[in-house]
Amino acid sequence: MQVIQAYQCFCDETRLRILNLLLEGPLCVCHLTAILGVPQPKVSRHLKALRDGGALETERCYNWTICRLPATPSPLLEANLKCLQDLRAEERVFKADLKTRKRTVARILKDPGDALPAQIRSLAKDCC
Amino acid sequence: MQVIQAYQCFCDETRLRILNLLLEGPLCVCHLTAILGVPQPKVSRHLKALRDGGALETERCYNWTICRLPATPSPLLEANLKCLQDLRAEERVFKADLKTRKRTVARILKDPGDALPAQIRSLAKDCC
DNA sequence: AACGAATATGCCGTCAAGCGAATATTCTGA
DNA sequence: TCAGAATATTCGCTTGACGGCATATTCGTT
Numbered sequence: 001m002q003v004i005q006a007y008q009c010f011c012d013e014t015r016l017r018i019l020n021l022l023l024e025g026p027l028c029v030c031h032l033t034a035i036l037g038v039p040q041p042k043v044s045r046h047l048k049a050l051r052d053g054g055a056l057e058t059e060r061c062y063n064w065t066i067c068r069l070p071a072t073p074s075p076l077l078e079a080n081l082k083c084l085q086d087l088r089a090e091e092r093v094f095k096a097d098l099k100t101r102k103r104t105v106a107r108i109l110k111d112p113g114d115a116l117p118a119q120i121r122s123l124a125k126d127c128c
Numbered sequence: 129m130q131v132i133q134a135y136q137c138f139c140d141e142t143r144l145r146i147l148n149l150l151l152e153g154p155l156c157v158c159h160l161t162a163i164l165g166v167p168q169p170k171v172s173r174h175l176k177a178l179r180d181g182g183a184l185e186t187e188r189c190y191n192w193t194i195c196r197l198p199a200t201p202s203p204l205l206e207a208n209l210k211c212l213q214d215l216r217a218e219e220r221v222f223k224a225d226l227k228t229r230k231r232t233v234a235r236i237l238k239d240p241g242d243a244l245p246a247q248i249r250s251l252a253k254d255c256c
Numbered sequence: 257a258a259c260g261a262a263t264a265t266g267c268c269g270t271c272a273a274g275c276g277a278a279t280a281t282t283c284t285g286a
Numbered sequence: 287t288c289a290g291a292a293t294a295t296t297c298g299c300t301t302g303a304c305g306g307c308a309t310a311t312t313c314g315t316t
Contacts, residue, residue, distance in 0.1 A: 007138040
């Protein structure tokens with residue numbers, strides 16, 4: 001059953017943290033990795049699981065991969081993203097991640113430096 | 129995270145089938161087992177998983193265990209039970225189970241026989 | 257007390273999920 | 287074409303989920 005695969009997306013803390021972060025807007029893999037503070041291969045594998053479960057869309061821009069929630073989420077996904085919103089009040093990890101996200105994004109916007117190749121600087125507003 | 133345990137409930141076909149059946153009303157374990165057509169220990173263990181995940185309440189009546197959905201379900205559970213309702217249109221297993229449920233319940237009500245000990249016959253309307 | 261029905265649990269084997277470490281791949285810039 | 291950054295994948299391992307089978311437990315009946 002395909003539903004089961006969809007629910008699998010919500011059965012892992014890292015994946016929930018990723019979804020929580022993406023509720024605020026798109027992020028590229030390297031920023032996700034930085035915010036979560038976990039090894040990059042781990043993030044990459046969880047992203048694949050989310051994609052397979054229909055909970056994530058990715059778009060390749062040069063050598064960046066922009067991650068966002070599906071433009072037209074399934075009813076199931078939509079309902080559970082709403083639940084995830086409400087969970088922020090209870091789970092400190094989620095709130096902490098949002099803080100880290102803000103710090104990270106602010107730092108990148110202020111000083112793109114080598115963190116943001118020139119060609120995709122215009123993407124910053126989109127993915128940060 | 130407790131949420132993860134809650135989502136685990138939805139990550140198994142047997143558990144989804146059980147929830148689908150209970151959406152129609154309470155059932156005791158032996159009838160659940162009969163309707164699902166799977167070994168009784170398997171049902172029992174899945175029921176425990178559902179209980180641990182907050183998706184099931186059980187009540188012991190003599191040597192029967194009546195299973196029902198929580199009287200006051202969590203928002204998460206409520207949202208996903210609604211999703212489950214909608215899934216009936218797509219997944220044949222769910223529809224087939226509901227048919228079997230009707231047949232089974234009708235048979236029991238018509239001829240309780242040894243399937244329904246005298247003392248709990250009055251419970252039949254409740255759990256069937 | 258003994259038996260049977262309903263239910264739960266223990267044991268064990270199998271298999272998938274998840275992880276870390278290393279490596280492959282893809283793309284960009286020099 | 288070469289180097290380096292970003293991302294994906296492979297490998298080997300550990301752990302947990304699930305199932306089947308047998309057995310324990312609980313409760314009612316005789």
